[in-house]
Amino acid sequence: MNCNLSISIRSFLVCTLLLAGCTDRDAPGFEEAATIPLQLMVNTVSGSADTRSVVSQTGTPAGQVGAIGVCLALASDGHSAYATPEASSTLFTVSGSDVWTASRPVNLRSVQARLYAWYPADESNLATVDNGTTRTVAITLPASQTFDGANATDCSQTDYLYGSASATAGDATSITVNRDNNNPMIYLQHALTRLIFTIEYKAGRVPDSEYDWVKSISLEGPFRAGAGTLQLNDGTLAFSSSATPVTLTFSVAQNPQLPGDIGTPARVAYGLVAPKGATAQSVTVKLVLGQKSTSANDRTLTATTNLFNAEWAKGNSYTYKLLLDKNDITIKSVSIKGWTDVSSGSSTEVPPVVG
Known part of the structure; x- marks a missing residue:
């Protein structure tokens, strides 16, 4: 691959x-x-x-x-x-x-x-x-997706x-x-972009195998979703609504995962989204954690970052690496790979931008 x-x-x-x-x-x-x-x-x-x-x-x-x-x-x-x-x-x-x-x-x-x-x-x-330039087919890209935490391919989109x-x-x-x-x-x-999220414990954070199961990750920012069309000449997507603040939510359908140990991040969420150009708007990230079999004690951690400002190109895969502390999360970096590249393949590592 x-x-x-x-x-x-x-x-x-x-x-x-x-x-x-x-x-x-x-x-x-x-x-x-x-x-x-x-x-x-x-x-x-x-x-x-x-x-x-x-x-x-x-x-x-x-x-x-x-x-x-x-x-x-x-x-x-x-x-x-x-x-x-x-x-x-x-x-x-x-x-x-x-x-x-x-x-x-x-x-x-x-x-x-x-x-x-x-x-x-x-x-x-x-x-x-016939749209006067090419041919198009109808597509649907919901803002909420589900995935199977046991792999990186089985999602609802x-x-x-x-x-x-x-x-x-x-x-x-x-x-x-x-x-x-x-x-x-x-x-x-x-025609789409793949997002993958990994998470590991921050140095000094004591792992909690009962209350740290990852339930969902949400991104609020200038995204696109809903009903649209796919241009068959070049894969361009068009939507009836413009790129206003949209919350993309990736919720585990089965097999939630725990964060990885320090230095060994675990994959916890993924999904397929519409490509986008570079932006200057910060994105709010919400991480929901809790017990594996009940939502009674779920908690939500929030972070704001500009690490999502870069372009999301179609056919590429972006892996966002999160760090979990006791009461907060931080975004460590993002790796950009081809769609089928394995973890040991070549990638571009983009650290957070400060300021």
């Missing part, structure tokens, strides 16, 4: 010409008799794929990409219909040993088409919207992906196809 790309897909478009000798076959509105089914050979990156939300592989098990949506638009403008919706969009599902099957065939002409791919998708919801012709994380190189160019390489890129 030391590469930035999430999933690479090799698409082979096999053309069988059923009718020859046609004239003006590239004229607008002309549909050639050749049907061109997409037959996918799938190469996946290595890595964990044990859950439903944060995906890193393709396949049939839960937590892997088992289906993708594909649609075609005119490459000349990137958004106009290449053919009728039924003839230019399809759902691919995987079975067996990386065998992908289309729900219906699409047709390629000599005219260049822009190919869009996205996840998640299902047969009942393949509709894309869907991991939205979009297609690119490049394996570089966050890239948006266009994918073009036509009758004579039918073997593009497609990489599925993460």
Whole structure:
């Protein structure tokens, strides 16, 4: 898991010409008799794929990409219909040993088409919207998420992906196809940012294995959430509301965790959020701790920090390191990694900014 790309897909478009000798076959509105089914050979990156939300592989098990949506638009403008919706969009599902099957065939002409791919998708919801520049699909990003404290992948938020012709994380190189160019390489890129929180006891703090179970972490700041759209050309998210103060809450659904010992931080919370640009607004962090099996004695610790001012880039993972003292928390640093980098991989360590 030391590469930035999430999933690479090799698409082979096999053309069988059923009718020859046609004239003006590239004229607008002309549909050639050749049907061109997409037959996918799938190469996946290595890595964990044990859950439903944060995906890193393709396949049939839960937590892997088992289906993708594909649609075609005119490459000349990137958004106009290449053919009728039924003839230019399809759902691919995987079975067996990386065998992908289309729900219906699409047709390629000599005219260049822009190919869009996205996840998640299902047969009942393949509709894309022409916004005058690209195609978009609807997404939902709630401000409250739940997670399983026993791993770093099983959270309630869907991991939205979009297609690119490049394996570089966050890239948006266009994918073009036509009758004579039918073997593009497609990489599925993460459109969201992953946050991970770790916590360890501060020097001198006596561990408490009864009352220090982490229940949730909340961030109040200039974030975005709610109903929105995903642009299929570059993964940009758009929301109906602007980035006003929004509280992002990550609550444990099961398996709460205790802080780690000094020098060995324990992962206690994580989630998927909308990317954001750099800001100058401080963020309020609230940490709820208590007994493992009851909320009767829960307590909330609060801290204000500017460590969240940096950009959150799509396809990147940000690990915020917290220190727990007797009655307060502090933010130690943040590590920035690629989505699939393991803890021993390269990262950028950003300490708190004082002042």
